[in-house]
Amino acid sequence: MKLHTGSLFWETTVDIKSFKNGARKELYDIAIIGGGMSGALCAFVLAQEGYSLVMIEQNEVGGGSTSANTGLLQFSNDIMLHELIEEIGEEQAVEFYLSCKKALQQLQEVADHTSFNVNFHTRNSLYYASTEEDVSRLKKEYEALQKYGFPVEYWEREDIEARFPFSQPAAIVTKGDAEVNPLRLCIGAIQYAYEKGMDVFEYTEVLEIDDQDEYAVINTSEGDFYTRTVVVTTGYTPAPELDVPQKDLKITYAVATQPIEDLSFWHERMMIWETKRPYLYMRLTDDQRIIAGGLDQDAEKLLSSTDATEKKFDELKSELKKLFPNEEIRSEHEWVAVFGESTDELPVIGRHPNESHVYYLIGLGGNGTVYSMLGAYLIRDEITGKGNSNQSILEVER
Incomplete structure (x- = not known):
């Protein structure tokens, strides 16, 4: 499955991203299938436990959805806290949001342990009401976040106008979010x-997983791997041995502008998104670019003509121009990417219902990196037999 097309920005920020295939061990403790963000964070967590690990990636590491990720890290999700409470109950919904908040701290720890700068910065997020009709819903979300101790402020229209060159009916500001260069991370x-x-092992295609009594055998294009445990982190591509419950795959459009010398019009370098669905989202980079994305649509409607795709990019830049009318918005990179969502807008993490040696970490949705971080610790806890409060929330069959 081709996960992106166009000119990717993050690939220009990385010189080398390949690893030499090692000498294959007779038996591994854990095999991680997939070398994107989910696999990387899982590897980071499990490596600290002293396991013998192998990562198997069908192309090059970081070459799938991670390269097209826009790098916004937020504890708020596509499904608001008060809506999630209505869906799965107060205790579990609040616990999941708390885990997302904790995952941001854990991502900071990952960034601190890398041997090079991954451009991780703590940021606040502005979440604005796209229309007057969305104000009551946004206020309800503010009240829910405040009730359970999340760091949040409520802004009226005049508060927004005092800080940005645009006006919106209302907004909430969440604190303690972050941005990152996802490919470098x-x-x-x-x-x-x-x-x-x-x-x-890069450029190694997994053909089949045979779950046996004492271990699993991973049949690949480069031969068989034997392992006590398998963790499948294949993202939006089909997961071996499992039909992950997804909505239809979506596509999103993104642009990275040319560097902008003066960004004083952008208050505190906040990340910005909105209540409308599909929503516009945006952030700044260390080299003074705006990265913006949105205009999501069903993947089956993927535009085949260059002209149609260009119109989407023009529409995205037009939306930016509405917010920042005095700025010259010129894109230098434009790309289209595939992403997926589960039916309840939560990730799919846990042991296969019928295969005891196989686990899944599928960070579906718009908050995939945060999901992958909390999921890596959930997988660790399941493998080691520790309890984890998210296990019943995110289990594969729920």
Whole structure:
């Protein structure tokens, strides 16, 4: 499955992202299938436990959805807290949001342990009401977040106008979110595990997983791998041995502008998104670019003509121009990417219902990196027999 097309920005920020295939061990403790963000964060966490690890990636590490990730890290999700409470109950919904908040701290720890700068910065997020009709819903979310101790402020229209060159009916500001260069974070996490002894096999296609009594056999294009445990982290591509419950795959459009010398119009370098669905989302980069994405649509409607795709990019830049009318918005990179969502807008993490040696970490949705981080610790806890409050929330069959 082709996960992106166009000119990717993050690939221009990385020089080398390949790993030499090691000498294959007779038996591994854990095999991680997939070398994207989910696999990388899982490798980082499990490498600290002293396991013998192998990562198997069908192309090059970081070359799938991670390269197209826009790098916004937030504890708020596509499904608001008060809506999630209505869906799965107060205790579990609040616990999941708390885990997302904790995952941001854990991602900071990953960034601190990489051997090079991954451009991780703590940021606040502005979440604005796209229309007057959305104000009551946004206020309800503010009240829910405040009730359970999340760091949040409520802004009226005049508060927004005092800080930005645009006006919106209302907004909430969440604190303690972050931005990152996702490709550098992914490669840095893999390198950390690699230096601790993890073997990495790139350009190795998994053909079948045979779950046996004492171990699993992974049949690949490069031969068989034997392992006590398998963790499947294949993202939006089909997961071996499992039909992950997804909505239809989506596509999103993104642009990275040329560097902008003066960004004083952008208050505190906040990340910005909105209540409308599909929503516009945006952030800044260390080299003074705006990265913006949105205009999501069903993957089956993927535009085949260049002209149609260009119109989407023009529409995205037009939306930016509405917010920042005095700025010259010129894109230098434009790309289209595939992503997926589960039916309840939560990730799919846990043991296969029928195969005891096989686990899944599928960070579906718009908050995939945060999901992958909390999921890596959930997988660790399941493998080691520890309890984890998210296990029943995110289990594969729920």
